[in-house]
Structures are given as structure tokens and as C-alpha cells.
Amino acid sequence: MAQHVEKLQGVQFGPQGSPDGRALARQWQGLNRAATFVVQPGHPNCVGPSKRPYQTIIPGFVTRDGEPVMAFGVMGGTMQPQGHAQVMVRIADYGQSPQAACDGPRFRVVQGLDVSVEEGTLSSGVVEDLRRRGHRIVGLEDYNQFGCAQLIWKLDGGYYTASDPRRDGQAVGF
Numbered sequence: 328m329a330q331h332v333e334k335l336q337g338v339q340f341g342p343q344g345s346p347d348g349r350a351l352a353r354q355w356q357g358l359n360r361a362a363t364f365v366v367q368p369g370h371p372n373c374v375g376p377s378k379r380p381y382q383t384i385i386p387g388f389v390t391r392d393g394e395p396v397m398a399f400g401v402m403g404g405t406m407q408p409q410g411h412a413q414v415m416v417r418i419a420d421y422g423q424s425p426q427a428a429c430d431g432p433r434f435r436v437v438q439g440l441d442v443s444v445e446e447g448t449l450s451s452g453v454v455e456d457l458r459r460r461g462h463r464i465v466g467l468e469d470y471n472q473f474g475c476a477q478l479i480w481k482l483d484g485g486y487y488t489a490s491d492p493r494r495d496g497q498a499v500g501f
Contacts, residue, residue, distance in 0.1 A: 387411050396481055397425070402494075403474025406435055410474040425478040425489035433473040443467045 364374035372378075385407045389397040397418075401410030410433060417428035432448030442462045444454060454464060467473075475491035477498035488498035 385411065387415075389415075397478060399425070399476060399478035401474045401476040403472065406433075406472060406474040409433075409435060410476060414476055414478070425480045425487055429476045429478060429489045429491045435467070435473060437465055437467075441465045443472070445470070445473050 364378065365372050367373060384402075385400065387397075387399045387401075388395070389399070399411075399414065401407050401414060403410060413431070413433055414428045417423040417431055418425065423431070432445050434445070434449070435443045437443055440462045442457055443465050444457075446466075457464065470493065473493060475494040475496060476489070477491065477496055478489040479498050480487040480489070490496050490498045
């Protein structure tokens with residue numbers, strides 16, 4: 328079982344290929360990551376030697392008894408580790424299928440006690456309980472901030488794939 332994660336957006340940086348065919352593979356995940364640098368001299372995030380871009384590609388891989396069970400990923404910047412945890416809790420603790428876990432409501436810890444929830448996906452009781460516990464519910468202008476997931480679950484006779492309805496995408500097992 329293998330997993331390939333890619334994300335391309337905006338202006339492309341880095342080599343798009345090379346005569347030996349290896350540069351593309353080395354740079355694939357970082358093609359647009361240089362967009363997080365600035366060119367202002369003296370700025371802590373000024374592009375320069377030995378600088379590394381903010382990396383948010385976090386592939387997930389699940390095993391059971393040493394055997395591969397699922398390859399998955401939740402894209403979405405700082406939402407990725409939160410999304411991974413939410414999807415895995417739905418599958419491992421609540422027995423949901425990969426697609427149900429993918430479709431389920433998400434929340435996002437923004438900073439401190441500030442939490443964002445997908446509008447209309449959680450009951451008012453859950454939202455009120457968060458407030459009672461000291462959380463401040465904050466809005467996000469872009470629904471993409473809740474990430475998107477693709478999952479491939481290995482079955483005895485094939486694969487079960489799931490793709491998040493929040494974005495265009497497809498999970499394929501063969």
C-alpha cells in the first residue's frame with residue numbers, strides 16, 4: 328500500500344522537471360511552498376539559504392497487527408493534525424466507515440479557547456456546551472479552513488475509498 332499526496336495551487340515554484348527525471352519527485356510536495364516566504368530584507372521569514380518553507384503535507388497511514396489498513400490525508404494547513412485526529416476518532420472509537428468519517432462535521436481550534444465549527448453541522452446543544460466550558464465560537468470566512476480528506480481502506484478483496492465532499496477530489500484504490 329502506498330500513498331501519494333500532492334497539492335498544487337497558485338504560483339508554481341521549484342523545478343517542473345529535469346533531464347534525469349528526479350527533480351520533480353524531490354520537489355513535488357514543495358512546489359508552492361515558497362509562497363510563504365517574503366522578500367523584505369531582515370524579516371524573520373525572508374527567503375534565503377538554509378530556510379525551509381512551512382510544510383503542511385501530513386500523510387496518515389494506519390496498520391493493524393503490523394499490516395497496512397488505511398492510507399489517508401486531511402489537507403488544510405494547520406487543520407491537518409486536527410482533521411486527522413477527528414477522522415481517526417470517528418473510525419476507531421465510533422466505528423464509522425471512512426466515508427462517514429470524511430463527511431462528518433468538523434471543528435477547528437483556532438487559537439487558545441477560540442473554536443470554529445462548520446455552520447449548521449453541530450447541534451446547538453454541542454455549541455452551547457463548548458461555550459459553557461469557556462470556548463469562544465468564532466467564524467471562519469472560508470469553509471476550506473475545515474480541510475478535506477481522502478481515505479483508502481484495504482479490504483480482503485479490494486479497497487474502500489472515501490473522498491471529502493468539501494472540495495473537488497477523488498480517492499482511488501487499485
